Amino acid sequence: MLNISGLKEGIVLDHIEAGKSLEIYYNLGLDKLDCQVAIIKNARSSKMGRKDIIKIEGGLDHIDLDILGFIDHTITVNIVRDNAIVEKKTLCLPKKITNVIHCKNPRCITSIEQELPHTFYLTDEESETYRCRYCEEKYTK
Incomplete structure (x- = not known):
């Protein structure tokens, strides 16, 4: 089994439709950031069958929630501090x-x-x- 280490401070984008993680990666400009980004493709999910996950080191200022909501407003945005999820954000379609x-x-x-x-x-x-x-x-x- 693959093991990706935990995240001390950052954001975890969960419940991404399988195969959409690279589209999100480039649309959010994560390729231009100077922080660690982990993309997990085709992870097993009891709810979705297969899903993608993106882990981003750092604060929410790296993420444009409007772009993310446009691409897929069913994605869960988890805010991580001190190795624990402290907040979950739900997305909506941007106006x-x-x-x-x-x-x-x-x-x-x-x-x-x-x-x-x-x-x-x-x-x-x-x-x-x-x-x-x-x-x-x-x-x-």
């Missing part, structure tokens, strides 16, 4: 996301004005539909 997804509409102003931020607003929580701030182009997960 607004910027520069996570890009507008596919070739007539959108973001296609011409490259420096404009790609901003999307949540328009339908049930279907997880977002719309572009500028052209109303629909993005559905």
